[in-house]
Amino acid sequence: MFASLAVLASFLVAQATAHGGVTSYVIAGQTYTGWSPYNSPSGQTTIERPYSSYDPILSATASTIGCNNNGQAGPAQLSASVAAGSQITAKWSQWTHAQGPVTVYMAKCSGSCTSSNSNSLSWFKIAETGLVSGTLPNGVWGTAQVQNTLQYTATIPSALAAxxxxxxxxxxxxxxxxxxQFYPECAQLTVTGGGGKTPSGSYLxxxxxGYSQSDPSINMNIYTPEAAQTTTYKVPGPAVWNGQ
Structure with missing residues (x-):
């Protein structure tokens, strides 16, 4: 019995260390501790929306694809103030996969974000890093950069409305x-300043x-002979909105 429990515990630890999730954010030099998915939700106060594990979402149309949860805020949800035009750095405690893109999206809440379900919002992309160089199986990807640094920095568009x-x-x-394998996490921000603009149309x-399981940039085999000769990759989702 005890041996079986030990094996199970070892398996769960191995599963957790095989993947990863955002564990903190740095905004204007201040570090905001993120959600701890393997701890009790009770008492957790953070700007990050709750999520349950480091395990991947395997369907592009899963109900949890927005924020890796049911769309709701946490029991003691906070928001961080950030000036438009400034940087935000997400950090991971672990990440092991080197092939794939990194994307950063934002969604404007109608009123309070804490009372907003993420599944009902319209998302726009503010940053992406796909295949940086080389070929699909052996090139340098955005996720490889996260693997090396355990962080990713994006800039809040300076034109974005408060x-x-x-x-x-x-x-x-x-x-x-x-x-x-999708690994999304979300956090709440209050944007200040800015230029009063919000994206529309094809940016949302x-x-x-917004994703399809049949998208060739999502449902793909990077190990085919053709992929070994391919040096381009279209990151899924809309074009990056830079405030124009």
Whole structure:
């Protein structure tokens, strides 16, 4: 019995260390501790939306694809103030997958973000890093940079209108053929200053809804002979909105 429990515990630890999630944010030199998915929700006070594990989401249309949860805020949800035009750095405590893109999205809340369900919001992309150089199986990817530094920095568009927003960091791991692994997490921000602009039209997507499992940039095999000769990759989702 005890041996079985030990094996199970070892398996769970191995599963947790095989993946990863955002564990903190740095904004204007201040570090905000993130959600701890393997601890009790009770007493956790953070700007990050709650999520349950470091395990991947395997479906592009999963109901949890927005923020790796049911769309709701935490029991003691906070928001961080950030000036438009400034940087935000997401940090991971672990990450092991080197093939795939990194994307950062934001969504404006109608009123309070704490009372907003992330699944009902419209998301726009503010940053992405796909295949930086080389070929699909052996090149340098955005997720490889996260693997090396355990962080990713994006800039809040200086033209963005002030207000309450969610920010969403997503790692998409493509190391298993035709089995994409999504790792999204969200946090709440109050943007100050800015230029009063918000994106519209083709810049906006719903999550779920904005991705398709049949998207060739999502459901792909990077180990085919053709992939070994391919040096370009289109990051899923809309174009990056830079405030124009």
């Amino acid at each position: 207000g309450e927003y969610l920010i969403r960091h997503e790692l998409l791991a493509l190391h298993q053929a035709n089995t994409p 997507i719903k999550l779920p809804g």
